[in-house]
Amino acid sequence: MQxxxxxxxxxxFITIGLFGRRIGDFASGVINAGAxxxxxxxxxxxxxxxxxPEDIVFYKFLPLxxxxxxxGIYIDKLSISTTVTVxxxxxxxxxxxxGYMRYLFGNxxxxxxxxxxxxxxxxxxxLLGDSLILMFFGWEGVGLASYLLIGYFHxxxxxxxxxxxxxxxxxxxxxSFILGIIYTFWLFGTLSLPKxxxxxxxxxxxxxxxxxxxxxxxxxxxxIPLHTWLPNAMAGPTPVSAxxxxxxxxxxxxxxxARLYPIFSLSSTTLSYITITGVVTxxxxxxxxxxxxxxxxxxxxxxxxxxxxxxTALGMGFPTAAxxxxxxxxxxKALLFLAAGAVITGLHHHTQNIFEMGGLKxxxxxxxxxxxxxxxxxxxxPPFAGYFSKDAIVSSIMDKNTLVATLIxxxxxxxxxxxxxxxxxxxxxxxxxxEEPHEVEPVMSFPMLILSFLSLMGGFLxxxxxxYMNSPIEAPSSFIAHSIYGxxxxxxxxxxxxxxxxxxxxxxxILYELFKPIHTLMKSQFYTEYIYHNIIAKGYLAISRLVYKxxxxxxxxxxxxxxxKVFMILVRFVWEFIDIRxxxxxxxxxxxxxxxxxxxxxxxxxxYLNQYIFVILLGIVIILALIIKGMxx
Amino acid sequence: xxxxxxxLGIVLVFIGIFGIIIRKNLITMLVATExxxxxxxISLVSVSHFLGKVDAQVMSIIVLxxxxxxxxxxxxxxxxxxxxxxxxxxxxxxxxRD
Amino acid sequence: MELLVFVVISIIAIVSALGSILVKSxxxxxxWFLGFILSVAASFFALKADLLAGLQLxxxxxxxxxxxxxxxxxxxxxKVKMFEGFYKKEFVFALPAFLFTIGASIYLVISSxxxxxxxxxxxxxxxxxxxxxxxxxIAPFELASFIxxxxxxxxxxxxxxxxxx
Numbered sequence: 076m077q078x079x080x081x082x083x084x085x086x087x088f089i090t091i092g093l094f095g096r097r098i099g100d101f102a103s104g105v106i107n108a109g110a111x112x113x114x115x116x117x118x119x120x121x122x123x124x125x126x127x128p129e130d131i132v133f134y135k136f137l138p139l140x141x142x143x144x145x146x147g148i149y150i151d152k153l154s155i156s157t158t159v160t161v162x163x164x165x166x167x168x169x170x171x172x173x174g175y176m177r178y179l180f181g182n183x184x185x186x187x188x189x190x191x192x193x194x195x196x197x198x199x200x201x202l203l204g205d206s207l208i209l210m211f212f213g214w215e216g217v218g219l220a221s222y223l224l225i226g227y228f229h230x231x232x233x234x235x236x237x238x239x240x241x242x243x244x245x246x247x248x249x250x251s252f253i254l255g256i257i258y259t260f261w262l263f264g265t266l267s268l269p270k271x272x273x274x275x276x277x278x279x280x281x282x283x284x285x286x287x288x289x290x291x292x293x294x295x296x297x298x299i300p301l302h303t304w305l306p307n308a309m310a311g312p313t314p315v316s317a318x319x320x321x322x323x324x325x326x327x328x329x330x331x332x333a334r335l336y337p338i339f340s341l342s343s344t345t346l347s348y349i350t351i352t353g354v355v356t357x358x359x360x361x362x363x364x365x366x367x368x369x370x371x372x373x374x375x376x377x378x379x380x381x382x383x384x385x386x387t388a389l390g391m392g393f394p395t396a397a398x399x400x401x402x403x404x405x406x407x408k409a410l411l412f413l414a415a416g417a418v419i420t421g422l423h424h425h426t427q428n429i430f431e432m433g434g435l436k437x438x439x440x441x442x443x444x445x446x447x448x449x450x451x452x453x454x455x456x457p458p459f460a461g462y463f464s465k466d467a468i469v470s471s472i473m474d475k476n477t478l479v480a481t482l483i484x485x486x487x488x489x490x491x492x493x494x495x496x497x498x499x500x501x502x503x504x505x506x507x508x509x510e511e512p513h514e515v516e517p518v519m520s521f522p523m524l525i526l527s528f529l530s531l532m533g534g535f536l537x538x539x540x541x542x543y544m545n546s547p548i549e550a551p552s553s554f555i556a557h558s559i560y561g562x563x564x565x566x567x568x569x570x571x572x573x574x575x576x577x578x579x580x581x582x583x584x585i586l587y588e589l590f591k592p593i594h595t596l597m598k599s600q601f602y603t604e605y606i607y608h609n610i611i612a613k614g615y616l617a618i619s620r621l622v623y624k625x626x627x628x629x630x631x632x633x634x635x636x637x638x639x640k641v642f643m644i645l646v647r648f649v650w651e652f653i654d655i656r657x658x659x660x661x662x663x664x665x666x667x668x669x670x671x672x673x674x675x676x677x678x679x680x681x682x683y684l685n686q687y688i689f690v691i692l693l694g695i696v697i698i699l700a701l702i703i704k705g706m707x708x
Numbered sequence: 709x710x711x712x713x714x715x716l717g718i719v720l721v722f723i724g725i726f727g728i729i730i731r732k733n734l735i736t737m738l739v740a741t742e743x744x745x746x747x748x749x750i751s752l753v754s755v756s757h758f759l760g761k762v763d764a765q766v767m768s769i770i771v772l773x774x775x776x777x778x779x780x781x782x783x784x785x786x787x788x789x790x791x792x793x794x795x796x797x798x799x800x801x802x803x804x805r806d
Numbered sequence: 807m808e809l810l811v812f813v814v815i816s817i818i819a820i821v822s823a824l825g826s827i828l829v830k831s832x833x834x835x836x837x838w839f840l841g842f843i844l845s846v847a848a849s850f851f852a853l854k855a856d857l858l859a860g861l862q863l864x865x866x867x868x869x870x871x872x873x874x875x876x877x878x879x880x881x882x883x884x885k886v887k888m889f890e891g892f893y894k895k896e897f898v899f900a901l902p903a904f905l906f907t908i909g910a911s912i913y914l915v916i917s918s919x920x921x922x923x924x925x926x927x928x929x930x931x932x933x934x935x936x937x938x939x940x941x942x943x944i945a946p947f948e949l950a951s952f953i954x955x956x957x958x959x960x961x962x963x964x965x966x967x968x969x970x971x
């Protein structure tokens with residue numbers, strides 16, 4: 076029963092992959108969405124009927140003396156609740172994708188839906204897999220599917236570059252992750268998650284092991300320093316971005332840390348590293364997002380920032396709050412991306428620059444509403460979902476470490492500023508278009524409505540979620556009292572952007588001129604991308620070229636050429652002094668001897684019968700002589 | 709007395725060998741072979757007489773049979789060689805092929 | 807008496823054997839050969855191998871000699887005569903070896919001692935031989951018949967070639 080969650084996307088992937096061309100693109104999209112929805116329903120039933128943690132083993136792989144790599148699914152509260160969220164958001168995005176990809180139907184679009192199913196299947200494998208090996212399998216599957224999807228427009232150079240970058244960056248993380256898995260096996264002697272949780276106890280190497288595992292999460296979730304692929308992944312179609320950022324790929328890193336929290340919590344060093352990474356990435360991404368002008372990249376940086384907040388919560392020891400933020404974030408981030416995709420569709424895929432848009436409110440009212448709800452939820456404005464989940468983190472951390480909480484609040488201020496800035500620039504004001512923008516069709520707006528509702532109301536599930544996870548949470552009244560800073564910060568951020576971009580209190584262009592160096596610094600992501608591309612990659616190339624010239628051409632080639640020359644001289648010497656003078660003569664002599672000897676031997680083979688018989692007679696003579704001699708003796 | 713018959717057989721075998729060596733004519737060579745066979749037969753029969761058993765005479769009968777076959781094949785060969793190549797002396801037949 | 811018989815038989819046999827390898831004409835060879843066959847048959851009688859002597863007469867003296875004569879008559883005389891004769895060189899070389907072998911065998915036979923297990927042969931040679939032949943030596947006997955069959959087929963094939971040629 077539970078395995079059906081995994082089975083539906085897999086079957087959908089196989090069906091579409093094999094018969095997609097036959098059944099058509101639209102049918103492929105429907106199958107894909109149907110598989111997602113069925114998977115969601117099964118997950119929901121499983122969640123409601125679940126009694127306790129359950130480990131369902133399908134197959135015992137590699138049975139060794141006292142351990143084996145089990146292939147199965149492990150269902151507990153954490154995994155099944157995340158599965159429900161993921162399958163739900165994915166299903167909504169799948170439905171939306173049918174509408175979004177409409178303009179590409181007929182161009183092998185079924186591939187796109189097949190990749191989607193593979194993506195969901197891999198993600199579910201991460202969520203439900205009962206061993207680290209299976210988790211790693213899904214981890215790689217997600218990487219593969221994201222590579223295929225980001226590079227879906229593979230005829231365009233930037234898309235292939237972006238997909239390659241995502242793959243390489245993930246590979247660095249995966250390399251760390253698999254080393255972490257190996258080291259964990261070394262430490263605990265098992266990879267099965269239930270056994271790992273049972274045996275979790277402090278051992279000396281655990282800091283290194285968890286740090287290596289966290290390295291995988293850094294790669295997958297786009298944290299510093301492996302973050303550059305995340306904004307560039309916007310090269311893919313918008314549903315891909317939504318899926319990547321809301322439910323599947325980037326959530327995998329956070330989920331993995333939360334999943335292995337019994338092990339991570341054993342090492343305070345690792346937790347502090349996670350916190351530091353989270354805080355740095357959070358501020359970094361928020362600052363960068365304030366200056367970008369691509370409708371999707373701003374949201375991408377906000378994802379980075381929000382994930383960093385989750386990591387901070389994990390590092391500070393609040394996995395439940397982090398997972399709840401992951402859930403609500405999945406809702407409103409998917410909503411934001413879907414709305415952004417709707418904007419792009421409404422503008423006929425002409426531009427993604429927010430300053431070339433404007434005044435879309437009157438053309439696309441539903442999209443405007445959806446985007447505003449998502450933006451307010453992301454800002455943490457009450458009573459939207461983001462408010463509850465973010466302030467649950469902030470108020471928890473506040474008691475423990477005021478500095479970190481303050482930094483989160485600063486990031487929230489920036490978040491509120493940049494996301495409403497985007498909303499105001501795109502939807503308010505005035506815009507001029509060659510082609511009339513249009514509202515999107517119901518197949519796209521309906522998913523946005525569902526997600527809007529959840530972004531609006533999902534936050535009230537906070538207390539249900541915490542009691543479901545058996546985690547303590549303060550009462551509603553004191554929670555609101557504690558969250559006063561969060562509300563203030565959200566209002567300040569929203570007002571700031573309102574004043575700047577709607578009321579034009581200060582002309583943004585003057586500010587731009589004033590803070591140009593800072594703007595450039597932020598826009599280039601603090602030169603990290605520049606460093607990666609130009610210093611690390613090109614430096615590597617330059618060093619390679621230098622080594623090629625210095626070592627390869629001069630030393631190795633020179634050595635090889637020198638050997639060849641010496642060898643030629645030697646060969647000439649051998650040829651002149653040994654080959655011609657001795658070997659040839661000896662061979663010639665042998666040939667002559669053989670011929671003459673053969674000529675002599677030919678006489679024996681005369682063919683004359685009497686001569687043969689005569690030889691026989693001679694033999695008889697010899698035998699008789701021997702007999703007589705023997706008798707004499 | 710039997711050992712003299714044995715000696716007679718041996719001497720006849722050697723006469724046959726001598727005949728094969730010195731003669732050119734193929735038919736005469738075949739006759740020399742027959743002489744050798746008969747020499748063997750005499751030896752066998754003398755041994756049979758000497759031991760008082762008839763087993764050796766069975767061998768003789770088989771030798772007779774083989775001699776008959778040999779003559780049939782040998783003469784057939786001689787005739788075909790003569791017909792195909794037109795000569796009949798052993799010195800001309802030094803190669804198996806044409 | 808026995809010695810006399812042996813001397814007569816051996817002289818006739820050796821002389822006729824030498825004659826059959828030394829005379830020139832094939833027809834003369836056959837005449838000498840016939841004499842040789844008869845002397846051998848006589849020696850068989852002397853050795854009390856009656857059946858074998860009879861077979862010798864029937865097979866050799868009748869069938870084989872007639873066969874030889876028949877073949878000789880099919881070959882043109884003028885051509886056959888051209889190739890009659892001896893290899894002189896081989897004759898010169900082989901003669902000492904031949905004489906040596908005869909001398910050596912005479913010496914060996916005379917100087918060697920034979921066992922004394924002598925049992926008198928049964929009077930009825932034919933039935934004794936027949937009994938042994940069809941019981942103890944039935945397999946070689948059948949094989950010999952098989953060889954004869956193959957020789958017959960071979961002879962027929964050669965005969966056909968002859969007819970075609």
